[in-house]
Amino acid sequence: MYGTVSQLYHRLKTEFQGEEKITLIIWRKEDVMKVLHDEHLTEETAAEIVCDISTWDRDAQHEAGVGAETVRFIASAVRHAAARRNRPVTVSASDLEILAEAAGRLLETGGDDDPRAIEEALSRAWEAINP
Template sequence: MHGTVNEVCAWLLETYIPGCTLTVLVWTIEDVEVCSEDMGITEQESVEVLRRISQDEDYIEHGINRQSVWEHLSNIRAMHQVREVSLDARSLQMLIEAAGRLVQTGGEDDPDPILQAVAQAKVALNR
């Protein structure tokens, strides 16, 4: 189960009979961040790791630990590396030309257009 405290409590009440003995293990964004502190995880990635932990059907056999958090995060990042992004043609052309000039001359007189194109590319990648 993945959700807010209220959603999890409502699910428990709907799913289990009051008085039923059970154990609930809780993972929070902070727990995921602690397990992946050396990986520079974002809050959005932490939320996605939590969602994936909730769907992990092997948790009884293998548990959820630092290694499983790393694996989920690595899979999330790999998925984002192969996704398609959109960038306007002007920005893409600017980046291509800038990369070509950088290779040939080692620099650019006015970096503002390049910086704007790079900023737009970053926005496209983060969608």
């Protein structure tokens, strides 16, 4: 489960009986930063790791646990993804012009009558980002 204290409270209250015994392990970004202090994480990366913990399959969490090694593994994946997101890519000037003009028109008028050129430019930009 991932969310605010209020959200988690409501989910726990809905999913479990009031007298049912459960174990609840909580990871906060501060906990992640403490465990991985030698890796000099930013608060943003630590928060992303906490969020990613919630995406792990529940059975995998039960089998492998969510301890320091799991957090290190997730941190490695987060760093890899960040490096991939921040890499340079090449998009043609004409596609950037189409997209920039479309964004301006969207702000001014709410959109275009014929979005095909925009969709094609977006498709080519997507291909450049995700080869």
